[in-house]
Amino acid sequence: MLPIVSIAGYKGEQLYNHIRSRFGRNNKNLANLAKVLEITDMKLTSYVSRHTMAMTLQDNQVPREVISQILGHSDLATTNTYLDSFASSVIDEAVKVL
Incomplete structure (x- = not known):
């Protein structure tokens, strides 16, 4: 696929x-x-997949340093911005889809 x-x-x-x-x-x-x-109810894209993966890892207490490496970010600040950029309501709606 x-x-x-x-x-x-x-x-x-x-x-x-x-x-x-x-x-x-x-x-x-x-x-x-x-x-x-x-x-x-949503358009599946590589971005949605990537974000869902990162949020699922975070919800399962995977350290952000590990998530940062998986995402290929050069520094933790980028990952923090990426994960913090979504309001909890958006995250809650995304989790419902899973």
């Missing part, structure tokens, strides 16, 4: 276009999955 992003032989703009293509295909696959699962 998830396309593999290979970088062998790609450089510069060609690499960028390759990654964007795979990113687009991933979001298209997620949209198809949402259709199959009859998820109509």
